[in-house]
Each structure stands twice: as structure tokens, then as C-alpha cells.
Amino acid sequence: MIKNYVKTAWRNLWKNKVFSSINILGLSLGMAACLLILQYVNFELSYDHFNKNADNIYRVVNDRYQNGKLIQHGTITYSAVGKAMKDDYPEVAANARVLNFGESTIAYKDKKIPKNPTYCVDNSLLSMFTFPASAGDEKAALAEVNTAVISETLARKLFDVKGEDFSSCVGQMVKMGTDTFPTKITAILKDAPKNSIFQFDILISYQTLIHTYGYKEADYDFHDSDFWHYIQLKPRTDYKAFNAKMAAFSQRHFQGNKVSGSVEKFYLQPLLNVHLYSDTEYENIKTASSTVVWGLLIIALFIIGIAWVNYINLATARAAERAMEVGVRKVTGATRGQLIRQFLTESLIINVFALGVAIILAVLTQPVFNDLVQQRLSLSFLFQKGLGGYVISAGLIVLVLTGIFISGFYPAFVLSSFKPILVLKGKYSSSKKGIALRKALVIGQFAITVVLITGSFVVFKQIKFMSSQKLGVDIDQVLVFGGPQVMSPDTGDTRAKAFLAELKQLSTVKDAATSFWVPGNETGRNFNIRADHTDPNAHYTMRFNGISTEYIKTYGMTLVAGRDFVPTDYAKKYEDLRSTILNVNATKLLGFKSPQAAIGQTMYNGQSKWAIIGVVADSHQKSLRYAIEPTFFRPQLRIGAQISVKMNTSNPTETIASIKALYDKFFPGNLFDYGFLDQRYNDQYKNDALFGKAFGIFGGFAIFIACLGLLGLSLFATIQRTKEIGVRKVLGASVTNIVLLLSRDFIKLVVIAIMIAIPIAWIILHKWLQDFAYHTGISWWIFGLSGIAAIMVALATISFQAVKAAGANPVKSLRSE
Structure with missing residues (x-):
């Protein structure tokens, strides 16, 4: 019986090659797009699920309030917080402190490896998180002073390890950065998984920070806030109930604002939420945008939904054509159940064949998709443990099976319900309910596509708006590179001044400066x-x-009052500094009536007095997602931080080579790692750019698939009206008249879809734009342009077949009459 179903289904599909091809192409493209997107979604949702204790690990978030206003929302806080929580609450099983060291240089004998992501962590972190060791004991590897663990990748580079035996690396002595003392390698860890928020090559023992570096505040302090904390709660502890206790914790240790000058509020953020749901400042780990991830997932569901809608539309539209077949089958004894199974078999064959084609398409387009999302993904990521275990993997299987069933069941139900007597007498006609359903599905398809088209326009408009705004600083042709990491601290200032002086002697260098941050x-x-x-x-x-x-001059900042820093404002010791420059926002915060009124006044920073010598215009330090904040500048020369060079040249390659030669001369043994500031600044918009590209590309997929369905429906409508078209042509109708006749009903549906899509698109995009402190508006013309684009695409699709039908010889269509 099954063999007969398959054989009959295959014959029917082969007989109707055009409709079968349209169905398979639409389904294949929809499934391929869905497979690609779900790889990315599952990868992003899988972050940190590999940790055995993942469900019980939390990150401490610290909100600070002054004068009743939130002034910092971040995860950076005081060194004592984690231990205090463990001491105060029995629910806390373990805690670990983390300090981000940035990218360090590690040296072994004559070999130096720069740019290694480095953290200083408590030994307990290796017990809380799952970072297995290839050599050494990871559980106690960071218990002692001057110890470190490194990744397998770094071990291969540093110690020339060729195989999988890393035991010879354990016990080796290395030097970190500018350190004069050796550090002992106590374990080699397997490389952190790609879906780990911690991406590191070196972990240094936290005791080294306290006892060797002499950073006493790192041990237990409620004043110096440079640290991140992770807490492991005991199993079955309700973290929300624990968060409710944090008000008492804050009052106990900070007594309002008496200890820190701010009202401190704490709460725990689940580790599994950190990667996608972090809107905090001073992030020290890898994060992504939940908006992009969930937005792409919705787009994937829309695309595959549109493809299945096409199948349902075409299958039910052809009901009249297959009515005689059903009538004959019923007269010869076929039951309704047998007919349903027959039509479901056809659906299964089409969907399975389309899935096979989709997998091939996904594999072929994988490199392009990987470039888009900036990840190295493959179909294997569809079956990676992630949200709720294997929810995405199971969901994908359920989605395909449900789609196959639904897209096949409704047509099967409709086709099997025909009454054989009426059909064989030629009295069958499409039901009003079936026609209304097809119209509703077409409207739904095009409403989704219009939302996607509108979203593409608005996202790209916002990105263009942000990239074209005046920042208040000139970042064009500014070369930025890090200061030396390997250098004697006592000669830093002297070499810095000499290096900057020689840099400015280069004819193609306009200005140069150093700063803590750029x-x-x-x-x-x-x-x-x-x-x-x-x-x-x-x-x-x-x-x-x-x-x-020269910093203000280098970046073209506008001095609106007072003067710039001069050499006499600088001092070797921080406590000897006395001058400061504010931005306009800062003068408003302190209540000065104007920038000029602030000049000569005193600003207190704790117990230190600072004379306000200048005021600069406000500028955007970060992306336009964030508002400009009150800022003050202090005169400090720190060669180990950032060096900015404003170039004035049409040949940057030659200038960079000259700068590198000077850098190597003054700071031998250091890596000259440079980049152009405009490119680095625009990296802040990479998630938004990805969102825009995804909207555009996959919105195009949705439009194309919807148009395939529209093409199939128009083709079938034309076939049904072949004789009518012939009669009209004989009576004098022009090609234009016939095209308009065949297109009118479909265009009405598209117009209705546009009217439905506009308010939906406005609500979604208006909410998205609220995430930006500075954003563009949603202009009326965007909706008009999206609607016109949808109508033109639909009209072009329908006209393709309508023109062909209108140009046919009416004699052929009327011959049988």
C-alpha cells in the first residue's frame, strides 16, 4: 500500500512539473535560510551551557545611585563584595573575583608572545567553571602566589609543543609583561570553547595581585571598584529570592552612601543570560545582542512559514483540477482516509526532497553566511546543547515535521472531502471558504515581507545616521596603537616625551598625543x-x-572657554596634579551658568582640589546609542596606554612604516599593533550592522519565496481563465486590458497586506529605535517606498505570466469550442 502511495504521488508530481518545481524551489530556499539562521541562533543561545555548574553560577551586577539618580549600571564593583556575600549568606557555595588584565605579553627564554587575553582570577573560578586541564591540576593551579595557567594554543606557541602531551610545560618559569619576577606555569587548560564568555590565553593567580603587585585593596575593600565577581549558589536556591536580600546587604556594608559616596544596589545575573542580556558598562567578556538573535529567529520562522503557505495555496488552488481524480477514486472504492494518506505522501515527498536540496544549498552558502555573522559555523551547530538543553535541535525537528503535516493535511482534507456525484457531473466549484483562506494567506505573506522591507530601510537609515553625525572629535586619519608593555617603568615618561617629540618631526604627522582612553x-x-x-x-x-x-588639538576638539594643558600642568605624582578641563555637560552638572563662569573655579575630587582651566565642547566618547556624559580631563602622560597620531598624508602606508621604525627604536621588543580609529569606532555598530544586513538579505529571501507562490497562483489562475482570455481578445481586448484584469485581484491583496503591515512595522521599529540615545525618525516615505516596492515586485511577478497569456493566439484556446 505504501509503495502504491509513493508511486502514485511521484507520477502526479512528475505530471505537474511546473507546480512541483515552484513548490520545491520555494520550500528549499525557505528551509535553507532557516537552517543557516538556526545555526547562528543556537550557537548564540548555547553560551556557557558547557559549564557543569552553569545553572547555579551568577554574575554580580552593581547599580550606583547619587542624588536619587542611577549614575552607573555595571558589573564592576568592590573587591570585598563576593566574599562578603559568601560570609553573610549560607546559600552561597563559592565565589570568585576577576580582574581583566587586557592583552599581555608573555616571555619564555628568548621568545615573546604578545596580545594574549589575560585575567587575574581566584583559584575557585577553576572549580566553579568547567575549564578542564590537559596537564596539571586545574582545581589547585592558582592557589599560590606567582602562578599562572595558559591555554593549549599558547602552550604550543610558547613551548613548541607538537603533540598532545603538555606535561613538560608544567613547572616552566615565564615572565609577564614588564614584570621582573618569574611566574610559574602550573597547568595547561584546553582552549576555552567558542561559546564561552571567557576567551583567555592566560589566567594569573589572584594572590599574585595582592602579594606581589602590592594591590592590597584587591583583597577585601569597599572603596576601590575595579573587580568582577561570580557567585555559585547552592542547588535549588531561588536567585530571585536571594536578590531580595541584597537591599539589606547594601545597607549593612555601605550604610546608604556613607562608605562609597553612592547608594549601592546589587543583584545576581544568571550566567546563562550574560552573553545575550548584558546592558551593563565596563564589560570584560564577550557579549552579543539578543535583539539580533531573536530577530533572526523570527525572520527564519517567517521565511519557512511563507514557504509552507505557498505549498498550501498552490495545493488548494489546484483542487478543481484534481476534483475529477478524487471523484473517480471514491467511486472505485477509495476511502477518505486512503485519500488523505495519498495526499500526505505527496506532501512528504515534496518536503523531504526540498529538505535535501536545502541542506545542499546551506552547505554551499555557508562561507558567505559565516562572513555575514563573523563566526565559523556549520550544520553541526544545529545539534549543540543550548537553550534549555537541546530545545533548538528538538524544535527544528518538530518544526519540519509539523510543517510537513500542516502543509499537507489541509490540502489533503480539502481534496478528500469532494462529493463524487457532484464532481463527476461537473458541478464542482471552489468553496468560498477555500478562496477566502488563500486570500488571507497571501495577505499574511506580503504583510510579513512589507514589515521586513520597512525594517531594512529603517535599520540602514539609523546606521547611516549614526555614522554621519558629527562626533565633536575628528577621528579621520587618526592612527591608534598601544603603548609599550615591555619597558622599565622609571624611564616611561622620559621615553614618552622623546618619542612624541620625534613623532611630530615626521612631515606627514600633524599631531600626536597619549591618553588613558581614545x-x-x-x-x-x-x-x-x-x-x-x-x-x-x-x-x-x-x-x-x-x-x-596636544590631545585636544589632535582630536580637533573645540575649546569654548579657558585654555589647554601646558607642560607645567603635569607632575610625576598624581596627588600633585592641580588643573582640569571640563566638557560643557560637566559645567551644567556642577551648576555653572556658562562655560566661561567655570574658568578659575575649584572642582573637588574627593579631598583633592582642581582648578578649572578650560572647557571643551561636548563630544561623543561612545556610540550614539549612549548619551554624552559629564567628563573632566586631567593632565597625565601615560605611555603604556593609548597613543594617537593624526596623519596628514595621501600615502598612509609609508607614514605607518616610519612610525613603526620610531616605535621599534624607542621601545624594542614591543609589538606595534595599530589600527585606524574611525574603523575601531564604527566597530561599536557591528551588531546593528549585522541586524541591518540580516533584515535586508533574509527579507529578500522572504520576498522571493512569496513571489514564487504568487507566480504559481497567477499561473494557475491564467490556466483556468484561458478561454475567457481568448474570448476577450477576439472581442478586441488589448494586452494591457488583459494584464490588468489578471493582476487586479492580486494587487488588491497586496495593498491590504501593506495597510496591515504599516502599523506593525511602526510599533516594532519605534521600540527598537528607543534603545539609542540619538536616533533617526521613521519617515512616512519609508512606508510609502516599502509599499511601492512590494506592489512593483508583485506586479512584475504576476505580469510575467499575464503578458504571456495575453499574447497567446486565441484560436488555440477557443478551438475546442
Whole structure:
């Protein structure tokens, strides 16, 4: 029986090659797009699920309030917080402190390996997280001072390991950065999985930070906030109930704002939410956008849904053509159940064949998709443990099986319901319900495509808006590179001045400066700021940056009042610094009536007095997603931070080579790692750019698949009206008249879809734009352009077949009459 179903189904599909091809092509493209997107979605949702304790690990988030306002929402906090939580609450099983060391240089004998992501962590971190060792004991590897663990990849580079035996690396002595003391390698860890928020090559023992570096505040302190904390709760602990206890914890240790100058509020963020749901400042780990991930998932479901809708539409539209077949089968004894199984078999064959083609298409387009999402993915990621275990993998299987069943069941139900007597008498006609359903499905298809078209326009408009706005700083032709990591600290300032002086002698270098941070970086904050005329009990918060002379000039910042820093403003010791420059926003925060009124006044930073010598215009330190914050600049020369060079040349390659030669001369043994600031600054928009590209590309897929369905429906409608077209042509109808006749009903459906899509698109996109402090508007013309685009595409699709039918010889269609 099954063999007969398959044979009959195959014959029917082969007989109707055009409709079968349209169905298979639409389904294949929809499934291929769905498979590609689900790879990315499952990968992003799988972050940190490999950790055995993942369900019980949390990150501490610290919100700070001053004068009733939230002034910092971040995960950076005080070194004592994690241990205090463990001491105060029996629910806490373990805690680990983390300090981000950035990218370090590691040296072994004569070999130096630069740019290694490095963290300083408690030994407990290796027990909380699942980072297995290839050699050594990871559970106790960071218990002692001056110890470190490294990744397999770094071990191969540093110790020339060829095979899989890393035991010879354990016990080796290396040097880190500018350290004069050796560090012992106690374990080699397997490379962190790609779906880990921690991407590291080196982990240094936290005890080294306290005892060797002399950073006493790193041990147990409620004043210096440079640390990240991870907490492991005991199994079956409700973290939301634990969060409710944090108000008492804050009051106990901070007594309102008496200890830190801010009201501190803490809560725990589940580890499994960190990668996609982090909107915090001072991130030290790898994060992504949940908007992009869930947006792509919705697009994938839309695309595959449109493809299945096409199948249902074409199958039910051809009901009249197959009515005689059903009538004959029923008269010869076929039951309704047998007919349903027959038509479901046809659906299964088409869907399975389409799935096979989709897999081939996905494999062929994988490199292009990987370039789009900037990940190395494959179909294997569809079956990776992620959200809720294997929810995506199971969901994909259920989705395909459900789609096959639904797309086949409704047509099978309709076709098997024909009454044989009426059919054989030629009295069958399409039901009004069936026609209404097909119209509704077409409207739904095009409503989705219009939303996607509109979304593409708005996302690209917002990206263009952000990239074209004046930042208040000139980042064009600015070369940025890190200062030396391997150098004696006592000669740093001397060499820095000499290096900058020689740099400015290059004819193609306009200006050069050093700074703690450059535009695009997250700058530091000070929390205890006030002025002479402000309430002495009030505390204000400002961003800050340490800069050299020429920084303001190098970045083309506008000095609106006062003067720039001069060499006499600088001092070797921080406590000897006395001058500061504010931005306009900072003068407003401190209550000055104008920038000019602030000049000569005193600003207090804790107990230190700073004379306000200048005011610069506001500028965007970060992307336009964030508002400009009050900021002060202090005169500090720090060669180990960032060096900015403003070039004035049409041949940057030659200038870069000259700068590198000087860098190697002054700082031998250091890596000259450079980049252009405009490119680095625009990297802040990479998630938004991905969102825009995904909308555009997969929106195009949705439009194409919807048009395939429309092409099939118009083809079938034309076949049904062949004799009518012949009669009209004989009576004098023009090609234009016939095209309009065949197109009118379909275009009405598209117009209705546009009217439905516009408010939906506006609501979604308006909410998305609210995430940006500075954003473009949603202009009326975008909806008009999206609607016109949808109508033109639909009209072109329908006209393709309509023109062909209108141009046919009417004699052939009327011959039988």
C-alpha cells in the first residue's frame, strides 16, 4: 500500500512539473535560510551551557545611585563584595573575583608572545567553571602566589609543543609583561570553547595581585571598584529570592552612601543570560545582542512559514483540477482516509526532497553566511546543547515535521472531502471558504515581507545616521596603537616625551598625543565630585580621561572657554596634579551658568582640589546609542596606554612604516599593533550592522519565496481563465486590458497586506529605535517606498505570466469550442 502511495504521488508530481518545481524551489530556499539562521541562533543561545555548574553560577551586577539618580549600571564593583556575600549568606557555595588584565605579553627564554587575553582570577573560578586541564591540576593551579595557567594554543606557541602531551610545560618559569619576577606555569587548560564568555590565553593567580603587585585593596575593600565577581549558589536556591536580600546587604556594608559616596544596589545575573542580556558598562567578556538573535529567529520562522503557505495555496488552488481524480477514486472504492494518506505522501515527498536540496544549498552558502555573522559555523551547530538543553535541535525537528503535516493535511482534507456525484457531473466549484483562506494567506505573506522591507530601510537609515553625525572629535586619519608593555617603568615618561617629540618631526604627522582612553573606549568614572558652590553633602559623578598636551588639538576638539594643558600642568605624582578641563555637560552638572563662569573655579575630587582651566565642547566618547556624559580631563602622560597620531598624508602606508621604525627604536621588543580609529569606532555598530544586513538579505529571501507562490497562483489562475482570455481578445481586448484584469485581484491583496503591515512595522521599529540615545525618525516615505516596492515586485511577478497569456493566439484556446 505504501509503495502504491509513493508511486502514485511521484507520477502526479512528475505530471505537474511546473507546480512541483515552484513548490520545491520555494520550500528549499525557505528551509535553507532557516537552517543557516538556526545555526547562528543556537550557537548564540548555547553560551556557557558547557559549564557543569552553569545553572547555579551568577554574575554580580552593581547599580550606583547619587542624588536619587542611577549614575552607573555595571558589573564592576568592590573587591570585598563576593566574599562578603559568601560570609553573610549560607546559600552561597563559592565565589570568585576577576580582574581583566587586557592583552599581555608573555616571555619564555628568548621568545615573546604578545596580545594574549589575560585575567587575574581566584583559584575557585577553576572549580566553579568547567575549564578542564590537559596537564596539571586545574582545581589547585592558582592557589599560590606567582602562578599562572595558559591555554593549549599558547602552550604550543610558547613551548613548541607538537603533540598532545603538555606535561613538560608544567613547572616552566615565564615572565609577564614588564614584570621582573618569574611566574610559574602550573597547568595547561584546553582552549576555552567558542561559546564561552571567557576567551583567555592566560589566567594569573589572584594572590599574585595582592602579594606581589602590592594591590592590597584587591583583597577585601569597599572603596576601590575595579573587580568582577561570580557567585555559585547552592542547588535549588531561588536567585530571585536571594536578590531580595541584597537591599539589606547594601545597607549593612555601605550604610546608604556613607562608605562609597553612592547608594549601592546589587543583584545576581544568571550566567546563562550574560552573553545575550548584558546592558551593563565596563564589560570584560564577550557579549552579543539578543535583539539580533531573536530577530533572526523570527525572520527564519517567517521565511519557512511563507514557504509552507505557498505549498498550501498552490495545493488548494489546484483542487478543481484534481476534483475529477478524487471523484473517480471514491467511486472505485477509495476511502477518505486512503485519500488523505495519498495526499500526505505527496506532501512528504515534496518536503523531504526540498529538505535535501536545502541542506545542499546551506552547505554551499555557508562561507558567505559565516562572513555575514563573523563566526565559523556549520550544520553541526544545529545539534549543540543550548537553550534549555537541546530545545533548538528538538524544535527544528518538530518544526519540519509539523510543517510537513500542516502543509499537507489541509490540502489533503480539502481534496478528500469532494462529493463524487457532484464532481463527476461537473458541478464542482471552489468553496468560498477555500478562496477566502488563500486570500488571507497571501495577505499574511506580503504583510510579513512589507514589515521586513520597512525594517531594512529603517535599520540602514539609523546606521547611516549614526555614522554621519558629527562626533565633536575628528577621528579621520587618526592612527591608534598601544603603548609599550615591555619597558622599565622609571624611564616611561622620559621615553614618552622623546618619542612624541620625534613623532611630530615626521612631515606627514600633524599631531600626536597619549591618553588613558581614545574615542570609542569606555572611560573611567569618579564618584565624589563637587564644586565650591554645591552642597558639601551632595556627590556627583563624572567620566574622566588622562591626556597629554596636544590631545585636544589632535582630536580637533573645540575649546569654548579657558585654555589647554601646558607642560607645567603635569607632575610625576598624581596627588600633585592641580588643573582640569571640563566638557560643557560637566559645567551644567556642577551648576555653572556658562562655560566661561567655570574658568578659575575649584572642582573637588574627593579631598583633592582642581582648578578649572578650560572647557571643551561636548563630544561623543561612545556610540550614539549612549548619551554624552559629564567628563573632566586631567593632565597625565601615560605611555603604556593609548597613543594617537593624526596623519596628514595621501600615502598612509609609508607614514605607518616610519612610525613603526620610531616605535621599534624607542621601545624594542614591543609589538606595534595599530589600527585606524574611525574603523575601531564604527566597530561599536557591528551588531546593528549585522541586524541591518540580516533584515535586508533574509527579507529578500522572504520576498522571493512569496513571489514564487504568487507566480504559481497567477499561473494557475491564467490556466483556468484561458478561454475567457481568448474570448476577450477576439472581442478586441488589448494586452494591457488583459494584464490588468489578471493582476487586479492580486494587487488588491497586496495593498491590504501593506495597510496591515504599516502599523506593525511602526510599533516594532519605534521600540527598537528607543534603545539609542540619538536616533533617526521613521519617515512616512519609508512606508510609502516599502509599499511601492512590494506592489512593483508583485506586479512584475504576476505580469510575467499575464503578458504571456495575453499574447497567446486565441484560436488555440477557443478551438475546442
